[in-house]
Amino acid sequence: MSREIITRQLSFAELTIEIERVGEDILILIRGGDKPHIGSVVLAIPRKSLSGENFSCTSSVLNVTGHKDEIICRAVAESYCKKFRAVTVCTGGFHVDNLSVAQIQEVVDACKI
Numbered sequence: 001m002s003r004e005i006i007t008r009q010l011s012f013a014e015l016t017i018e019i020e021r022v023g024e025d026i027l028i029l030i031r032g033g034d035k036p037h038i039g040s041v042v043l044a045i046p047r048k049s050l051s052g053e054n055f056s057c058t059s060s061v062l063n064v065t066g067h068k069d070e071i072i073c074r075a076v077a078e079s080y081c082k083k084f085r086a087v088t089v090c091t092g093g094f095h096v097d098n099l100s101v102a103q104i105q106e107v108v109d110a111c112k113i
Contacts, residue, residue, distance in 0.1 A: 008110040012103055013096050015110050017076070026080050030072055030092035030111060039067030039093030042074045044081035057081040057088075069093040072111045079113070 006017040015032035031037075041062045049056040057078050063070050069092065077090035094107055 006113065010103075010106050010110055012106075013094075015094060015107065017111065017113060019080075019113075024086055026084060026086050026088040028073075028076055028080065028088065028090040028092075030069075030076065030090065030094065032094045032107075033096040035093075035095040037064075037067075037093035037095060038091055039064050039069030039095075040073045041089065041091040042070065042077040044074075044077040044088045044090075046081050046085045046087070055082050055085055064093075067093060072108060075108070076111050076113065 003020045004018070006019070008015045008017075013033045015030070018029040020027045042059055044057040044059045046055055046057050059074060059078060061070055061074060072094065073090040073092060077088045080086070080090070081088040096103070
């Protein structure tokens with residue numbers, strides 16, 4: 001994987017996920033909806049799990065006040081970090097006014113990669 005762009009058509013909007021290798025690290029940008037933006041930045045650093053059997057990660061998060069994008073950015077950053085054992089940054093934002101609970105879940109599910 002050097003650079004990959006994934007576009008997902010949701011029932012109510014489009015979601016784009018860009019994944020790029022930066023040396024041995026991974027940079028991921030998530031955007032979509034009516035007002036793409038940067039609402040959260042998550043840095044995930046791989047480490048051995050506390051049980052010593054698998055790999056896990058330690059994450060640091062920066063959120064723009066009032067934004068909920070950490071939900072998707074953290075899940076994606078941690079997933080890639082563990083899978084590839086690489087320092088991973090995920091940033092971005094997805095916004096559509098008045099989302100229902102079902103629509104929020106659709107966005108979360110679409111971000112699973």
